[in-house]
């Protein structure tokens with residue numbers, strides 16, 4: 001590799017402590033690109049369908065992309081994937097600085113195999129890698145653990161991707177936290193990291209790969225500097241969550257476990273209110289001028305440490321309106337705990353909201369909840385329950401399983417309001433109030449409901465590891481990739497990259513036995529909003545079924561197995577995936 005990527009992938013086996021470096025050909029990078037593409041490639045090739053998600057045989061893949069670390073806004077991202085605790089293709093992407101640091105340290109991806117006998121962390125620095133003892137870090141918050149690693153290694157600029165106690169305890173929706181405040185939130189990949197007894201991956205490097213055309217990169221950077229304020233609206237001022245009140249006014253803000261779309265207290269948890277009341281600044285990710293990340297501090301009644309950043313829209317709604325809570329300080333506390341313990345705020349909020357609805361309906365009582373009065377709006381109970389979930393204590397052990405498994409245990413028709421698709425809790429964008437494309441992406445996503453992989457263009461951005469908030473159009477994205485790598489990528493090729501990544505993930509799920517039957521919406525969305533401007537608005541299941549058929553046809557997927565045909569896979573130049581499917585009798 002000459003430009004953009006290092007041409008080196010690190011393979012670490014924690015069972016036998018072996019460390020190897022692989023050097024794939026440029027063709028590998030151009031075909032699979034990075035991010036989700038790398039994750040899908042390695043899972044399909046190396047993780048057999050029968051592998052248990054939390055067993056040593058599962059693999060955890062940290063993947064950069066060609067633009068990770070390039071000196072241009074939006075390039076600070078990386079993906080992390082594994083077979084998820086839900087037993088599906090699992091991937092989460094994340095911003096911050098860690099990805100760029102790994103690139104500087106000399107690698108494009110890390111494949112973690114096996115399981116350590118005692119807690120360890122991985123230390124990667126300027127092409128070197130070593131496995132180190134993490135016994136003293138186990139049980140620590142992410143802030144404590146990062147500080148201890150930096151002290152031990154004598155470098156305050158070390159970047160960490162790590163888990164807190166939720167990951168250690170294998171909470172189903174544990175996440176991995178970059179730099180204390182950027183979450184690879186979805187799919188429970190933090191539980192997979194915990195199952196391997198891997199506390200952290202610490203990185204430090206000093207050499208970025210060459211850029212093919214630095215002048216072109218400088219020009220795009222200048223364009224961004226001149227235009228981001230106008231193009232990104234209030235994002236730079238308040239971060240995400242500015243339209244929270246507007247969503248409520250128009251009747252589509254996830255409220256009371258998605259039962260309602262209007263929340264009386266919306267203004268009190270909006271991004272504007274948060275920044276004006278408890279905000280202490282804005283931060284950003286590597287090389288990005290937009291700096292859309294809130295930083296908050298609270299002294300009382302809760303103490304919230306600004307080191308953990310602040311809540312973005314998904315958190316404001318999931319721990320706020322979805323739980324009927326309009327106390328911004330409590331939401332900030334919940335957010336801090338989630339980052340300290342490594343919990344996905346979306347799944348945490350939706351799981352608590354589900355428990356609240358069960359409690360209000362009498363399906364759970366105070367005896368079940370360890371004395372917590374779990375009414376919607378009880379902010380103190382929400383904060384307390386996060387502690388119980390992360391430590392898997394008492395009632396928290398049940399909530400740590402997520403809404404699908406909770407509803408299976410609670411029964412009594414509670415599945416009717418367990419808001420998930422394929423087991424993953426739905427993000428804070430109600431498909432009844434949003435575009436049909438978003439609703440379809442929830443249904444079709446191989447990971448279960450996800451709001452950032454809505455189409456093949458967003459899939460491409462994931463593989464390139466570019467932040468979706470950056471206002472680049474397709475031509476600019478093409479120019480960025482070509483300027484960094486020296487490739488002569490076309491828009492058609494970009495689409496192919498996104499499609500290839502999606503199709504590989506669908507193939508992985510098909511090997512696990514998933515079919516078109518699993519592409520379903522959450523039952524709650526087939527019922528209407530209870531009141532407000534969208535009262536009665538719901539997803540028509542017959543229309544959804546027709547739209548699904550059209551989607552399969554458009555994607556050239558078989559309508560029963562819901563995977564691509566051999567012809568399609570060959571057209572995408574991944575014919576080997578058809579061979580995999582045929583091996584398990586899953587090829588249409």
Ligand code: SF4
Nearest residue numbers: 284285288292467469
């Ligand atoms: S827009 Fe926000 S999330 Fe995206 S790279 Fe910039 S600071 Fe990070």
